[in-house]
Amino acid sequence: MAEYAIVEGNCVLKHHVLIGGNAVVRGGPILLDEHVVIQGESRISGAVIIENHVELTDHAVVEAFDGDTVHVRGPKVINGEERITRTPLAGLL
Template sequence: THEHAQILQIYDRATVNHSRIVHQVQLYGDATITLAFIEHRAEVFDFALIEGNKDNNVWICDCAKVYGHARVIAGTEEDAIPTLRYSSQVAEHALIEGNCVLKHHVLVGGHAEVRGGPILLDDRVLIEGHACIQGEILIEHQVEISGRAAVIAFDGNTIHLRGPKVINGEDRITRTPLVGSL
């Protein structure tokens, strides 16, 4: 960047391999980044792992953050590119893998696993605990998923959850709920 007050920063023991890092990004702590494209004030720190592969990279931009021991990993299928945008955050021991897009005010934390997909999380979505999200899924507008809850789409089906909703405990969702049933 041309602005001296907003420079790209890679420091501490952060490691970057075969990646494009641009526009005021901050990478620090013991973060490891491989085969990724990170831009526009995104931050990756602590012991976070960002891992693309020969088929797909990982894209993190627009003030998104990955930290703690979180992992964001590209899949090997076509378009299995994890994308974190806007104010999305992946924290603690969470895992994002494959074709997953996280957008506005999304936080995935705890030991939650999100495996796409495609998966789209948008507009105040919180996924934490040991929650599992897997398959072709759209979750939007004030949805909280926690505990050991699972939202899993099977056999090419699509699940759409729109809030406000709280899904927790041992709840298991395998199809789009009827209006008013949650």
């Protein structure tokens, strides 16, 4: 944890996790494990698992809705205005 980052809720930060800048990690359950970097204005919310060399920067968003879980496994860089969500099938129609 560094700078002005916020972590709230049921969050587990395991091995080699850095959260900095104005990043917001909220909700849960959230698991961040094995070389995860969250920085800038990034936001994580809902039931999310991020592991194995993933970096979120800039204004990237990872969020899960209504009991769904989003699992992001690396190596990946998610940056800029990228958004990762899981939309229920009914939301697509």
